[in-house]
Amino acid sequence: MTVKHVLFILTNAAEIxxxxxxxxxxxxxxxxxxxxxxxxxxxxEYASPLGGNPPFDGYDDTDPxxxxxxxxQAIRRMAHSRKLSEVDxxxxxAIFFPGGxxxxxxxxxxxxxxxxxLRAWNGGKIVAAVCHGPVxxxxxxLDDGTPLVQGRKLTSFSNAEEDGYAKADxxxxxxDALRAAGAEYSSTDPWQSKLVxxxxxxxxxxxxxxxxxxxxIVAALTEAK
Numbered sequence: 001m002t003v004k005h006v007l008f009i010l011t012n013a014a015e016i017x018x019x020x021x022x023x024x025x026x027x028x029x030x031x032x033x034x035x036x037x038x039x040x041x042x043x044x045e046y047a048s049p050l051g052g053n054p055p056f057d058g059y060d061d062t063d064p065x066x067x068x069x070x071x072x073q074a075i076r077r078m079a080h081s082r083k084l085s086e087v088d089x090x091x092x093x094a095i096f097f098p099g100g101x102x103x104x105x106x107x108x109x110x111x112x113x114x115x116x117x118l119r120a121w122n123g124g125k126i127v128a129a130v131c132h133g134p135v136x137x138x139x140x141x142l143d144d145g146t147p148l149v150q151g152r153k154l155t156s157f158s159n160a161e162e163d164g165y166a167k168a169d170x171x172x173x174x175x176d177a178l179r180a181a182g183a184e185y186s187s188t189d190p191w192q193s194k195l196v197x198x199x200x201x202x203x204x205x206x207x208x209x210x211x212x213x214x215x216x217i218v219a220a221l222t223e224a225k
Contacts, residue, residue: 005043006044006093010047010054011023011103017168017171027059029098033130048084051083058207093221094127101132104170104171105171109139129202153196161206
């Protein structure tokens with residue numbers, strides 16, 4: 001059986017906003033999808049705009065998946081993430097953007113991120129993201145000039161969730177920006193799991209959705225054999 005490969009694309013931003021709130025990727029949004037993919041025998045590799053060791057936020061040692069990831073060879077590999085501009089996303093079967101507040105700083109605007117998303121999408125690959133990770137989709141325009149998200153069903157961290165979490169820190173509300181770009185956005189109650197699959201686009205709303213996103217990536221890769 002041919003092994004499938006997923007590229008996790010992570011933030012390098014360690015702080016956000018006027019109060020310099022500490023941030024990074026949100027730990028369970030890496031650990032939970034990784035657990036699912038690893039169990040399915042899917043290989044995971046890591047990149048980030050700058051390369052190196054991505055900062056993180058939200059680690060909970062009482063969560064078995066997070067604890068296991070913290071002790072894994074995988075996190076040691078992630079500490080040496082490849083620079084995204086030196087990676088060809090077509091070498092992978094899927095790309096995945098974990099959330100956290102960090103992506104709102106760099107993933108939101110990084111030109112290498114936008115090129116990677118477009119190249120993966122045009123190459124027939126699966127594009128997945130969770131929580132604030134869907135900010136990677138903003139500013140990506142298809143060859144005919146239309147936004148990638150226009151008319152596509154998706155979810156992300158909601159306005160209702162941001163209101164109680166980081167409204168004073170983020171540069172914009174992600175739900176509003178996705179809607180403004182033409183996305184068919186939907187969400188569920190704050191902090192409850194929600195998954196949206198629209199063809200090769202897979203999105204999850206919040207940290208509780210990480211496992212579901214991982215399962216959807218596995219299902220999509222299994223179908224693509």
